[in-house]
Amino acid sequence: MADNLFTISGLKLSLPDMTRKPVFGAAPQIEILKGIDFQVPRNAVTGIVGESGSGKSTLGRAMVRLLEPTEGTIVFDGLDLTHLGENELRPHRRNLQMIFQDPMSSLNPRRTIASIIAAPLRQYGLTDNIDGRVKEALDRVGLPQSFAKRYRHEISGGQRQRVGIARALALSPSFVLADEIVSGLDVSTQAQILTLLERLCRELGLTIAFISHDLSVVRRLCEQVIVMHNGTIIEKGSTKAVFDNPQQPYTRSLIDAIPLPEPDPLWLAPDAS
Amino acid sequence: MTDCLAITNLSATLPDGQRLLRSVNVNVAPGEVRALVGESGAGKSMLSKAVLGVLPVSVKIVEGDIWLQGNDLGRLTAAKRRQAVAASIALIPQDPLTALNPSRRIGPQMTDRLVKILGWDQTRADERVRTLLDEVHIRDGERVLRAYPHELSGGMRQRVLIAAAFAAEPKLIIADEPTTALDVTVQKQILRLIAEMQRLHGTAILFVTHDLGVVAKISQNVTILYGGMVVEEGAVDQLFANPQHPYTRALLAATPRYTDPEASLLPVDQSVLSDLAKAVETADRDWMSSHGG
Secondary structure (H helix, E strand, C coil), rough: CCCCCEEEEEEEEEECHHHHCCCCCCCCCEEEEEEEEEEEECCCCCCCCCCCCCCHHHHHHHHHCCCCCCEEEEEECCEEEECCCCHHHHHHHHHHHEEECCCCCCCCCCCCCHHHHHHHHCCCCCCHHHHHHHHHHHHCCCCHHHHHHHHHCCCCCHHHHHHHHHHHHHHCEEEEEEEEECCCHHHHHHHHHHHHHHHHHHHCCCCEEEECCCHHHHHHHCCEEEEEEECCEEEEEEEHHHHHCCCHHHHHHHHCCCCCCCCCCCCCCCCCC | CCCCCCEEEEEEECCCEEEEEEEEEECCCCCCCCEECCCCCHHHHHHHHHHCCCCCCCCCCEEEEEEECCEHHHHCCCCHHHHHHHHHECCCCCCCHHCCCCCCCHHHHHHHHHHHHHHCHHHHHHHHHHHHHHCCCCHHHHHHHCCCHCCCHHHHHHHHHHHHHHHCCCCCCEEEECCCCCCCCHHHHHHHHHHHHHHHHHEEEEEEEEEHHHHHHCCCCEEEECEEEEEEEEHHHHHCCCCCCCCHHHHHHHHCCCCCCCCCCCCCCHHHHHHHHHHHHHHHHHHHHCCCC
């Protein structure tokens, strides 16, 4: 279908289990993704939710081809990425950008903010008017121009995450992977970053895969959602449908476990299950 | 009735005179669950460290008292203070993996405190720990006692630490973000367990967290901190239904709820934050002038 940016079918991925590696010889393979099928529509935010160990980050990393799948196919914008080598991938990488969870460790401490945002531009040879492009990128994420000369330790956590977003959007990519990008932030900062993302999606028509364990955030931001558990997709659909009427008991239990900021003495009462 | 814990007018400073805690008052009644809420840098961990007597060396308490079970901790010698704290306070830490020694089995780690600090004999301590593992719904207690920390799941490790915290029947438990590192489904089980153990033992809990959802479910009373100052406190029902301070209202408005996705998510208003910064400044100025600084 033309309106899907990603089509992923039968995706399996195994990694070596280093905890069971013999001293000599190869580590046994452990299957992290066990057959994943889903599509990412254009100009929309797709949520990928699940608990730790469900494989949501591995799936994200396979999509941007930081990992190579064992089986199945990943078709991105009509192009089969599944087994492309690093040199073949390079021209496409500018369209597959990432925003990371921890903006502290994902920003180079020895470079200025301007130089960090300019790095992807330089990589792809967009060196004309580079200062102008950096200015524009700072503007877009609501950071003052004076930040261009600062270093990562001179700005707050929320501002760092804005830099991460500015860098990811510098090349106007057709796809952005956002892996737990608000989970390290305070609620007040988180609200700012979510509001910013919502505005950017509206203005730029971004296509985002938003990996998160926080279902309230996903309900807020994403048009559609996939729920992962143990390397498989348990449930997928429009966010509204999945939340209002979950079909699977696992999805139900995930939603029920969210503590809403409303006092409720019964919430902690032992239930029948 | 004497409060289990009474922190009165507590101020702590860095060597350069900057205050980290600004005349904080927090009381915890016997058997009460009080949440201590704040964003990063609010001073919530600093406050619990002050109570436990494990502040970083550079941080000095310059004013105020900490009363534990009617004893003024500041008047005790260091050794007596450690004894008083060990006898009536236990800690449930945030990260159960780093809180446990990776090279020792769970059993001895749980009985250490009872035997080495409180002077129980080993048999009695072993028995006590078995009873508690039962109470925290660990079925194969014998296996867990012989296991090393890495052999247990995150939820299981947190259960072990909850059992260890209740082992010596403390009067007060400081729970420092005990569910922050856990998945939501495990978080719910652990919160349920803490509530159940709290009812069973009647222990007071000072529950440190940044998650207003968790606060609403676990606590009876709430103290909200910002910049080392108490911003608002009250009963949980009232505070959530009718928050008085603009900062509390802003925090609630900034929290997304899956039940109400269309509600506009309001980032904390800059005017609220600048008012708070001014309040901090005024408090510091008044404090400096009254302390001859």
